[in-house]
Amino acid sequence: xxxxxxxxxxxxxxxxxxxxxxxxxxxxxxxxxxxxxxxxxxxxxxxxxxxxxxxxxxxxxxxxxxxxxxxxxxxxxxxxxxxxxxxxxxxxxxxxxxxxxxxxxxxxxxxxxxxxxxxxxxxxxxxxxxxxxxxxxxxxxxxxxxxxxxxxxxxxxxxxxxxxxxxxxxxxxxxxxxxxxxxxxxxxxxxxxxxxxxxxxxxxxxxxxxxxxxxxxxxxxxxxxxxxxxxxxxxxxxxxxxxxxxxxxxxxxxxxxxxxxxxxxxxxxxxxxxxxxxxxxxxxxxxxxxxxxxxxxxxxxxxxxxxxxxxxxxxxxxxxxxxxxxxxxxxxxxxxxxxxxxxxxxxxxxxxxxxxxxxxxxxxxxx
Amino acid sequence: xxxxxxxxxxxxxxxxxxxxxxxxxxxxxxxxxxxxxxxxxxxxxxxxxxxxxxxxxxxxxxxxxxxxxxxxxxxxxxxxxxxxxxxxxxxxxxxxxxxxxxxxxxxxxxxxxxxx
Numbered sequence: 001x002x003x004x005x006x007x008x009x010x011x012x013x014x015x016x017x018x019x020x021x022x023x024x025x026x027x028x029x030x031x032x033x034x035x036x037x038x039x040x041x042x043x044x045x046x047x048x049x050x051x052x053x054x055x056x057x058x059x060x061x062x063x064x065x066x067x068x069x070x071x072x073x074x075x076x077x078x079x080x081x082x083x084x085x086x087x088x089x090x091x092x093x094x095x096x097x098x099x100x101x102x103x104x105x106x107x108x109x110x111x112x113x114x115x116x117x118x119x120x121x122x123x124x125x126x127x128x129x130x131x132x133x134x135x136x137x138x139x140x141x142x143x144x145x146x147x148x149x150x151x152x153x154x155x156x157x158x159x160x161x162x163x164x165x166x167x168x169x170x171x172x173x174x175x176x177x178x179x180x181x182x183x184x185x186x187x188x189x190x191x192x193x194x195x196x197x198x199x200x201x202x203x204x205x206x207x208x209x210x211x212x213x214x215x216x217x218x219x220x221x222x223x224x225x226x227x228x229x230x231x232x233x234x235x236x237x238x239x240x241x242x243x244x245x246x247x248x249x250x251x252x253x254x255x256x257x258x259x260x261x262x263x264x265x266x267x268x269x270x271x272x273x274x275x276x277x278x279x280x281x282x283x284x285x286x287x288x289x290x291x292x293x294x295x296x297x298x299x300x301x302x303x304x305x306x307x308x309x310x311x312x313x314x315x316x317x318x319x320x321x322x323x324x325x326x327x328x329x330x331x332x333x334x335x336x337x338x339x340x341x342x343x344x345x346x347x348x349x350x351x352x353x354x355x356x357x358x359x360x361x362x363x364x365x366x367x
Numbered sequence: 368x369x370x371x372x373x374x375x376x377x378x379x380x381x382x383x384x385x386x387x388x389x390x391x392x393x394x395x396x397x398x399x400x401x402x403x404x405x406x407x408x409x410x411x412x413x414x415x416x417x418x419x420x421x422x423x424x425x426x427x428x429x430x431x432x433x434x435x436x437x438x439x440x441x442x443x444x445x446x447x448x449x450x451x452x453x454x455x456x457x458x459x460x461x462x463x464x465x466x467x468x469x470x471x472x473x474x475x476x477x478x479x480x481x482x483x
Contacts (some may be wrong), residue, residue: 025447034483036376040375041374041375041376041378044376044379045379045383048403075388083451091387091390091391091394091395092391092393092394092395093395094395094396094397094398095388095391095392095395096403096404097404098404098405098406099404099405099406100406101406107388110384110388111380111381111384111385114380114383114384115376115377115381115384116378118377118379118380118383119373119374119376119377119380121376122373122376123374123442132372132376133373133376136431138474139443142396157459158418160406161406161418162405162406162417163408163417164408166417166418166421170421170425174425174428174429175427177429177432177436178428178432180432181432181435181436181439182437184436184439184443185442186440188439188443188446189447191443191446191447192446192449194448195447195448195449195450196447197443197447209427249407254407255406257444258391259387259388259391263384263387287368313399326423336481338482339428339480340481341448343431343471343475343480344475344480347418347435347471348468348471351464351467351468354442354460354464355460355464356385356451358457358460359447359457361450362454362457363450
């Protein structure tokens with residue numbers, strides 16, 4: 001097999017097909033499928049862990065630079081291995097069982113938050129042909145599965161038998177269910193434009209221009225609304241009421257120690273990564289390079305030269321960087337302000353925005 | 368193929384968490400101290416019960432969420448076919464959103480959207 005032709009940074013379809021047929025030749029169909037599942041599972045797991053570790057590092061670095069500090073810079077070059085060291089340390093921390101806690105739910109909660117974020121990451125298209133599950137209801141699926149994480153948070157808060165945890169979890173519940181609506185409506189705005197919920201179709205539809213440009217003002221407004229509400233949905237500052245350190249110690253994970261705490265931490269960062277990749281996929285074209293119309297053919301060629309995976313990562317990290325910027329710039333909201341913002345401003349605004357977008361698509365005024 | 372993958376991701380997530388928890392359970396030290404197992408409450412012994420009934424404000428928001436989330440679920444299929452159906456779909460969704468907006472307005476006027 002000539003590797004050179006099969007492996008291309010621009011299109012992974014050939015590579016995956018080659019692996020698939022190769023495996024089917026080598027063994028019986030049953031074992032071929034099992035091996036494929038194993039490969040995909042392990043690859044995604046490594047990707048998940050790497051992104052999680054890097055995001056924690058990135059958060060600390062971005063925070064440090066915004067506060068005119070250096071941030072982690074001791075372990076490894078530029079402190080890159082700091083989070084790995086932290087993770088190893090957390091593995092060696094005792095898992096303290098809390099008296100009177102609901103043991104079963106207490107242990108179940110980390111499972112739920114991790115599984116929810118892990119299943120959501122499965123449906124995200126990383127590059128052409130590099131897409132674990134291409135569901136025809138992709139957008140809806142990611143929204144639904146990532147919202148499952150709130151169950152884990154509620155369980156964690158309720159089962160720890162701690163008042164801070166309970167208040168944190170309740171706030172988180174009210175907050176996430178509220179902002180879920182805005183996330184959904186902002187995504188609906190784009191689904192109207194694309195006419196499909198399948199993420200690969202949505203990406204393909206942005207070949208000649210990203211939706212944020214194609215959809216005129218409603219798409220841009222939807223992007224802003226999505227950014228605000230997804231920041232709230234992932235419990236990040238300025239909406240991090242569920243773990244408001246100054247009033248609730250650590251919120252819903254106050255009683256979790258060691259690696260269990262690390263799971264909540266990891267899930268929070270991965271949720272941020274998921275919403276950022278959804279924002280990048282749906283509004284900023286996913287792995288599609290930046291294209292202008294036919295009049296800029298030369299420019300388009302230059303942009304095509306950059307591999308799709310790089311485009312995807314750059315866009316996602318741009319959105320993540322925006323979210324980190326929010327966190328370290330705005331002061332935390334009060335819970336009543338938070339709910340007012342959603343129910344009295346974002347939701348009505350979103351409803352009108354969906355109608356405007358529908359009207360524009362109806363009239364064919366989009367590009 | 369897709370459904371298998373869903374199960375796969377569920378399993379991989381569960382196994383990942385389980386294995387790491389077991390690993391941590393093996394290598395982490397353990398020490399017994401009754402005071403350590405108390406729930407944290409600023410260092411003082413815990414006062415009263417934790418599991419009690421919670422503010423009704425959360426309940427109202429949950430009800431409102433239910434209404435609007437079901438609406439979101441209904442609107443998703445509409446959004447997919449909106450281009451093909453055309454004007455009829457648009458008029459229908461305007462009526463639908465009008466009724467929903469009235470509902471939101473009602474909740475607003477009844478002060479259900481105020482956190483107390």
